[in-house]
Amino acid sequence: MIQRRKDRTERWTRSASGEVNFQGERPGQKLADHVGMPKLSDGQSMLKQFAWESFKRWQFLMLNPERMGHPTPQQRATSEVRLLRDGSNVAEYLNEIRETDLSAFEGILEALRYVLPYAADLQPSLTWELERAFYLKMKEGSYEVPGWLLSTGTLRIVALLAALRHPKPPPLLVIEEIENGLDPRTLHLVVEEIRAAITARTTQVIITTHSPYLLDLLDLSHIVVVERDKGQPVFRRPDATQLTEWSKSFSPGRLYTMGRLTGGTQ
Amino acid sequence: MKVGLLVECGRQGLEAVVCTRICELLRERRDVKFEIDIVPMDNKARLIQECGTTAALLLGNGCDRVVILWDERPAWPTVGDKLCWHRDRVDILANLHEAKAQAAKVHLVCIEREFESWLLHDKRMLACMFSTVEHPIPVKPPRHPDRLPNPKGTMTRLFRKHGRGTYVDVQHAKQFTRCLADLNGLRRCDTFRRFAEKVTGRAI
Numbered sequence: 436m437i438q439r440r441k442d443r444t445e446r447w448t449r450s451a452s453g454e455v456n457f458q459g460e461r462p463g464q465k466l467a468d469h470v471g472m473p474k475l476s477d478g479q480s481m482l483k484q485f486a487w488e489s490f491k492r493w494q495f496l497m498l499n500p501e502r503m504g505h506p507t508p509q510q511r512a513t514s515e516v517r518l519l520r521d522g523s524n525v526a527e528y529l530n531e532i533r534e535t536d537l538s539a540f541e542g543i544l545e546a547l548r549y550v551l552p553y554a555a556d557l558q559p560s561l562t563w564e565l566e567r568a569f570y571l572k573m574k575e576g577s578y579e580v581p582g583w584l585l586s587t588g589t590l591r592i593v594a595l596l597a598a599l600r601h602p603k604p605p606p607l608l609v610i611e612e613i614e615n616g617l618d619p620r621t622l623h624l625v626v627e628e629i630r631a632a633i634t635a636r637t638t639q640v641i642i643t644t645h646s647p648y649l650l651d652l653l654d655l656s657h658i659v660v661v662e663r664d665k666g667q668p669v670f671r672r673p674d675a676t677q678l679t680e681w682s683k684s685f686s687p688g689r690l691y692t693m694g695r696l697t698g699g700t701q
Numbered sequence: 702m703k704v705g706l707l708v709e710c711g712r713q714g715l716e717a718v719v720c721t722r723i724c725e726l727l728r729e730r731r732d733v734k735f736e737i738d739i740v741p742m743d744n745k746a747r748l749i750q751e752c753g754t755t756a757a758l759l760l761g762n763g764c765d766r767v768v769i770l771w772d773e774r775p776a777w778p779t780v781g782d783k784l785c786w787h788r789d790r791v792d793i794l795a796n797l798h799e800a801k802a803q804a805a806k807v808h809l810v811c812i813e814r815e816f817e818s819w820l821l822h823d824k825r826m827l828a829c830m831f832s833t834v835e836h837p838i839p840v841k842p843p844r845h846p847d848r849l850p851n852p853k854g855t856m857t858r859l860f861r862k863h864g865r866g867t868y869v870d871v872q873h874a875k876q877f878t879r880c881l882a883d884l885n886g887l888r889r890c891d892t893f894r895r896f897a898e899k900v901t902g903r904a905i
Contacts, residue, residue, distance in 0.1 A: 542866040623711035654777035
């Protein structure tokens, strides 16, 4: 299997004994060999084996602050804690970040203080009962505010910052209705966080939104419009050439509310 | 004197926060009395599209002059995109004309590349950002920050190099203002000098 990337070529080959070897090449430079990858049985697809490793780390978020504020049982079976789709295990996820990379955790806290200047500390804690559960506490001066008393926007921004600043981010992060519960200033922060994550080339981010305000913070080329056409969902990129004149006078959010983003290329 | 300032960030964004501090320092340095009314326009596209109406309103509300400050580099640059402040200027002037804003009282300042190029001129401020009392860190910024193709990227690299994690402009804006002690570093930058001149009405 050969993967040609912009700056390098990657070759995955399988020996007669089923062992997989990886070799990467850059123009004028040879990358190190990685021998001794797992053995694949006859007929087992290399693409499936290695692509699956990447696919299974993709993260889909549809945050539910109602569930995020309450204690959730500790995950014992898995070695790596992943943020659940509804974000309910955000406390355990943050705890893992704190234990594996303290500077990443402090970064999250620092970013959170931009939104909530009064937040002194964020404490993912574990209960001592028989069934151990993680819960979130936020220190505000001398008070400790339990997770269930935090606002939905606070819980959402905590989960978003944790996902975007995780020391080992997923290769793809898909976030549903990212703007929910966030004020315009916090939305700016989220867009900046996304920009930092993608420019560091650690992850790719796909977000869904109905917010014209959020669209205004993006470029027209980032937007894909999803509509139903004859009952079927259709994904279209707005036609940049058709919108050249319009985009000079109107922002992407305004073009969306004016219904001009439809009818591009599929 | 009251000065209106249009910037392309959001509320309490990098430009809005740092320009407030810059104006404090300009008042101390130049002994010029002026008030500043900063209007964050959210993004460059909106700044260009709505600057005319906003400038006219600011002038109508008692501002003696309005300064429009924007970055040459777009927020989401694409590879191979040719930067052109002249194109932005033409669009802004057309918008001002359309809104019947008094052109003589509106001044345009385009930052070469982006706002971080100003900040990269001040090595004392950067050293203060990355140092602690116990561990002072000398910072060697690039020689000509306004010629860098990607100042935000350079700032990000500086943050990583000095163990300050990810650089997010809105988040670090207040720290910049805390560390910005004077304008000696910034005044080496041509576009900053133009900005200071347009705000105070006197050359710096």
